[in-house]
Amino acid sequence: MVNTASRTCQRNVLDYLSANYLDWGANFEDSAAMARDMLARITSEKGWIAALFSHAENEPLLRQKAETHQLLDYVVLYDALDRGIRLRLHLSTEDHLQRPHDHRFDFSTRILCGSYEHCLISPRQDPYSLSSEEHAIAYQDKDHPDPRVKLKNSDFREMIVRHVSAGSTLSLSNKAVHTVNTAANTASLVLRGPARKVRSMIYDRAEETLWWRFSAEKEAPSRRQAKVMSNDKLQRTKRQFEQLGLFDL
Template identity: 30%
Template sequence: MENVIEPLRELDWNDVDVVEAASRKSFELLTTQKYLLRRALNAVTDNPDLTALCEHYDILDKIVLHDDLQSGVRLRLHIFGPGYHDRPHNHRWTYASHILRGHYRHRLYGEAELGTEIDVAGLRAIHVRQERVGTSYALHHSAIHAVVAEPGTVSLVLRGPAIKDRFLVMDAKTGASWWQYGAMTEPSDAAAKKRMSARRLRELIASLDEWQLV
């Protein structure tokens, strides 16, 4: 895993071109040498620091395979369930993604920085694409986007260090928008509610085995 993460530690995560090029090489390493993913996945169950970061929602699971404390970079697996769709939002960090299984419809709307006033009701996609198996991309933390995923879609995500403490979520149907904050300011009961159980983690590992992704 050091060979995957080390080239990402000194990146300027505000430079999406640089992030995309470096992440693509890391994704190539992970997908051509599957034993790296298998080794990392097997290690999660015995690492309480990583299992504490794994999250389960009704329509999405996030498995943290590596948390690099030196740089703030994390490697995750995202497994999308039936009915998954995003409200338009940006992120606290720049990230790169690579599709391992399935596909999703990806809408890009533009940019939003802290304090930006946005006409949510008038929000319109400026770029729509289908992310399929083998696709990789990088997205700047200011970019507003939304995803509608095919059930069973799986992606690898390389998340950069957090650049801000909150991100903006929008509901185009109601015109409402609100800020969401990172785990450092999250109430303990909210964090516990989304924490993935050991049983759910075992179920996901079995599915990833069945799909021959690791």
């Protein structure tokens, strides 16, 4: 009975997602609003998140997209970027560093539990103007920052600060620079669109250094291998989601 109910739940959520299309490039505001509505629907239907996680756990292509990072871990629950949809389940780590950064894509997110402080940033100088794409591709992690980008903390002005708690949603364009300071055990459901630019940047305030992020296809094999979540880590992350009650939604 449980297995039948679980399969039905999984079919329902996959059918729902397959019926949607978001054209982020045509209209960010409309697509972001539609994405927020989709996130609200997914979290309101009991068992949908658990069903999606089970789907991702057993689908090889999705399984390889699960990643672990210093500030967060995430599992890709659904991937259809040709229709403007990639759904990820995020979990913050114990590191709560505020690193100004942007994204290659537009996205909307819904906080499921915990909270964070969200701050929009206005750089005094465009980091992209300081380092070409051809040069930047060699500097893709904190241990190898881009030597051409010599920015100071004072070059990143904090503009708008917002406290985001469970049940809240927000959307962000790929053009925006921001920081996120998470509380412990903060989980969120993120619906992102396709990449709108080739690279994005991360700035470390402690070291006053900057490095770049590119698509998986442009990453060095060693870096890609280091990011992919191990089977053991996936099971530990799954238990954390269970303990936080996310699979009871």
